[in-house]
Amino acid sequence: MTSFIMKALMSMVFYFLISASSFAKVPGVFNQVYLPDYSYAGYEFGEKQPNIKEWRVINVAEHGLIANDGLDDTQALQALLKRLQNDPEPVVIQFGLGRYQISDIIRISRSHLVIRGAGKSATEFYFPRPLMYATTPSEMKELALYLDQEKKIERNSSQNIKLPYTLWSWSGGFFWTAVEGARVKAYLHDYSPTEPVMANILSGKKDSFIFTVDNPSQLKVGHVVEINWHNPEGKNGSFLQQLYGDSNVKLGSRHWENPELALSRQQVLITDIKANKITIKTPLLHDIDTRWNVNIRQWQHIEQVGFEHFTMRFDEHQHVAHHVESGYNGIYLTRTFNSWIKDITIENSDSAVLTESIANVTIADVTTTGKSLAHYTVQLGGVHNVLVKGLTIENPSIHPLSFNTFANKNVYLDSDVKVQPVLDQHSGANHHNLFDNTRVHITLNETQGQYKYPLFLGGGASYWKPSHGNHTTLWNTRINFTNGALSDQPIVLYGMKDGPNARLVGMSANLPFKIEYGPNSYQEGIGEYFSDIPSLYIYQLQKRLSKLKSR
Numbered sequence: 001m002t003s004f005i006m007k008a009l010m011s012m013v014f015y016f017l018i019s020a021s022s023f024a025k026v027p028g029v030f031n032q033v034y035l036p037d038y039s040y041a042g043y044e045f046g047e048k049q050p051n052i053k054e055w056r057v058i059n060v061a062e063h064g065l066i067a068n069d070g071l072d073d074t075q076a077l078q079a080l081l082k083r084l085q086n087d088p089e090p091v092v093i094q095f096g097l098g099r100y101q102i103s104d105i106i107r108i109s110r111s112h113l114v115i116r117g118a119g120k121s122a123t124e125f126y127f128p129r130p131l132m133y134a135t136t137p138s139e140m141k142e143l144a145l146y147l148d149q150e151k152k153i154e155r156n157s158s159q160n161i162k163l164p165y166t167l168w169s170w171s172g173g174f175f176w177t178a179v180e181g182a183r184v185k186a187y188l189h190d191y192s193p194t195e196p197v198m199a200n201i202l203s204g205k206k207d208s209f210i211f212t213v214d215n216p217s218q219l220k221v222g223h224v225v226e227i228n229w230h231n232p233e234g235k236n237g238s239f240l241q242q243l244y245g246d247s248n249v250k251l252g253s254r255h256w257e258n259p260e261l262a263l264s265r266q267q268v269l270i271t272d273i274k275a276n277k278i279t280i281k282t283p284l285l286h287d288i289d290t291r292w293n294v295n296i297r298q299w300q301h302i303e304q305v306g307f308e309h310f311t312m313r314f315d316e317h318q319h320v321a322h323h324v325e326s327g328y329n330g331i332y333l334t335r336t337f338n339s340w341i342k343d344i345t346i347e348n349s350d351s352a353v354l355t356e357s358i359a360n361v362t363i364a365d366v367t368t369t370g371k372s373l374a375h376y377t378v379q380l381g382g383v384h385n386v387l388v389k390g391l392t393i394e395n396p397s398i399h400p401l402s403f404n405t406f407a408n409k410n411v412y413l414d415s416d417v418k419v420q421p422v423l424d425q426h427s428g429a430n431h432h433n434l435f436d437n438t439r440v441h442i443t444l445n446e447t448q449g450q451y452k453y454p455l456f457l458g459g460g461a462s463y464w465k466p467s468h469g470n471h472t473t474l475w476n477t478r479i480n481f482t483n484g485a486l487s488d489q490p491i492v493l494y495g496m497k498d499g500p501n502a503r504l505v506g507m508s509a510n511l512p513f514k515i516e517y518g519p520n521s522y523q524e525g526i527g528e529y530f531s532d533i534p535s536l537y538i539y540q541l542q543k544r545l546s547k548l549k550s551r
Contacts, residue, residue, distance in 0.1 A: 427460025
């Protein structure tokens, strides 16, 4: 008994010591290593908020969508959207109090349109069945063929599982933004043509706003286009060093199998053209080198699309296996720019929000909840400059926060992961991403003496490894251990062995802990919280905006 009391007291003493010392001032990282500028993430580059006060409001009750009538509302909503498809007027589709039932995909393929409820506790969209019973959009044919050709099978012999992957594990949603006829994600080398090349880039430097092209005739000020970096040099290509540095991590074969597949993509707004010099709004992700076939391609997209003030509810359902989800997916954003999601709750989803080929989108104040095990909550796929702010995760999920294949320069800000937290970096050349002012709640498997936790466990297939590229940043990560106070050793937070050149700045907890993260990670303030700069994103944004005002 005395030993028990002494251990408890020692734990309390350490808690108060680390609490007292954890509020540090400004870290030294700014003078020590390179940090990406994350301040351009989000709607309108973080500089403005959506303003829809003057938009036309359409009351759905006037178009046959009646809340709480027990009837399915899918066809009425699809018909309304079809009538609005070619109307250029900005519109808010306003839903009232109560429940609306949706049983098929709601496609949004025009700009300047908002789906708005009366509040998270007021408007509910109820989905009685998953996407496997919905009408499958044509762009999913390539994924279906890929899964078949690659023989994608989920195997778990201990559970007698040998099941083919479904279309809905990382794609699709009942609310689905898209450009009709545009390819969302390339899976097969010769399946369909890519976007046309508008110019080749000849020279430019990482973090510069100006570069030169061979022929600017197809480029215009105000256009949003996509810059693509490639690896045509094979397994030892020089661009791979730009992605991963000198860390000697093992690279998967997808990095060199298809030289025409861009390994890094950046959607940019052209702000000026003088002769063959192009100026863009945001800093270049990488250097320009003619060995990397860097070009500018057309990027088809819609913009100014919003989802706000409602709840999406699925029935509680059994989780069968990883990658064989039935498709209880909420929102799927594709080909979307300068748009937003805000103030919504999603219950019992397989994936609450999935994303692919979007840029400068803000996803704010989303709560995921329910008892069903999810694959993702709010996932960041092949996207750029997306800001996820104030995400609260109350449901169990395999990949709670996830930077996925091709994700770059994205930010999770003020996330609170209350159940089974993992800071997932899902391979596939994701890089330059930021976990910012994150709070996680960890319950250890204490009954088996497990005083360690895989907080940094990265997912993804071996052919797309390593888990992440250069300059992932974890800023002010706060850890709440719900048990483990009797451990006589620091709790080990582990899981990342192949994530090169990460920056871990400010990591604090209520119990002693240590970090295992490599290779070549920069670590500062382990055991501290940098209270003067709680958010790196906000700090960088405020500095940039103050410079703009002083001009």
